Amino acid sequence: MDTPDPQAVCSPITSAAIFIVATLNAEAEAAEKVRDWCADIAGLTRSVGKRVPSGNLSCVCGFSSSAWDRLFGSPRPASLHDFREFGVEGRRAVSTPGDLLLHIRADQMDLCFELATQLMSALDGAVTVTDEVQGFRYFDMRSIIGFVDGTENPVGRKAEHFTLVGDEDQTFSGGSYVLVQKYLHNMKAWNELPVEAQERVIGRTKLSDIELDDSVKPSNSHSALTTITKDGEEVKILRDNMPFGRPGAGEFGTYFIGYARSPEPLEQMLENMFVGKPPGNYDRLLDFSTAVTGSLFFVPSADLLEELAER
Numbered sequence: 001m002d003t004p005d006p007q008a009v010c011s012p013i014t015s016a017a018i019f020i021v022a023t024l025n026a027e028a029e030a031a032e033k034v035r036d037w038c039a040d041i042a043g044l045t046r047s048v049g050k051r052v053p054s055g056n057l058s059c060v061c062g063f064s065s066s067a068w069d070r071l072f073g074s075p076r077p078a079s080l081h082d083f084r085e086f087g088v089e090g091r092r093a094v095s096t097p098g099d100l101l102l103h104i105r106a107d108q109m110d111l112c113f114e115l116a117t118q119l120m121s122a123l124d125g126a127v128t129v130t131d132e133v134q135g136f137r138y139f140d141m142r143s144i145i146g147f148v149d150g151t152e153n154p155v156g157r158k159a160e161h162f163t164l165v166g167d168e169d170q171t172f173s174g175g176s177y178v179l180v181q182k183y184l185h186n187m188k189a190w191n192e193l194p195v196e197a198q199e200r201v202i203g204r205t206k207l208s209d210i211e212l213d214d215s216v217k218p219s220n221s222h223s224a225l226t227t228i229t230k231d232g233e234e235v236k237i238l239r240d241n242m243p244f245g246r247p248g249a250g251e252f253g254t255y256f257i258g259y260a261r262s263p264e265p266l267e268q269m270l271e272n273m274f275v276g277k278p279p280g281n282y283d284r285l286l287d288f289s290t291a292v293t294g295s296l297f298f299v300p301s302a303d304l305l306e307e308l309a310e311r
Helices: 028-038 041-049 065-071 109-122 156-163 167-172 187-191 195-202 263-274 302-310
Strands: 016-024 058-063 086-088 091-093 100-106 127-136 176-185 228-230 233-235 242-246 251-260 289-291 295-299
Touching: 016 028, 016 065, 016 109, 016 251, 028 065, 028 302, 041 058, 041 109, 041 302, 058 065, 065 295, 086 263, 091 263, 100 109, 100 176, 100 295, 109 127, 127 242, 127 251, 156 251, 176 263, 228 263, 251 263
Parallel strands: none
Antiparallel strands: 016 100, 016 127, 058 100, 058 295, 086 091, 176 251, 176 289, 176 295, 228 233, 242 251
């Protein structure tokens, strides 16, 4: 069998992105409209991207567990389920409504904006947007809190290995699971920390982006708790996080988006961060960052996405 072409999961990180999460409206016509729309996504992306061929425009579309059942029925991705909450009151990875995810990225925001406009226009009346974030590249790939983000991302064939479903679920090979969260940061409290203290929270040096030696890196640092191993091997995810914010409103945030071939490593990271490893030894970054959204989606291969229009 030919390997299905994936969606643009492993595309390079760009200078701009738009993240849209929406819920499916109740009317039967809404589901039919979304199914028909699945066959149009690739064409709309090509049409807009052709205006600036060097702009690296791409779009990834994913569906939640309940949306998959309503839109497409069986068969369904083997590991797709509702977002699982982790943590305790005041420090919790919350679950929020979301049936459909659009991850649009390019090296120019106007390309992202135009494609988002075209895609959402085609869905008029079928979905209700619950969250929309415009992200931007911040200096040399840094997050709003000043540290480089995504340093340990896998690249090339390793990126495909860690993000794309394979023989473990052949019907959905070439697909991917994606988890998204919107974090808001208390920048006043964060900036009051000395740089050395910030580095202990993250587990890396701030200027040079070098990982702290295990002899000095705290066990509750962000990098320590988000490094996942299974059977003695590190299991990676692909992050395409983007800063966002409204300085006039005092809003500063990070849109976390992580792709993997299974939800397992994504959820293990959240458990380590919000519950702790061991329990109580939680990610110190959460003293300054609050998750305000959370959803899990399955991204079908590009080939399957077009076929789903006929389900």
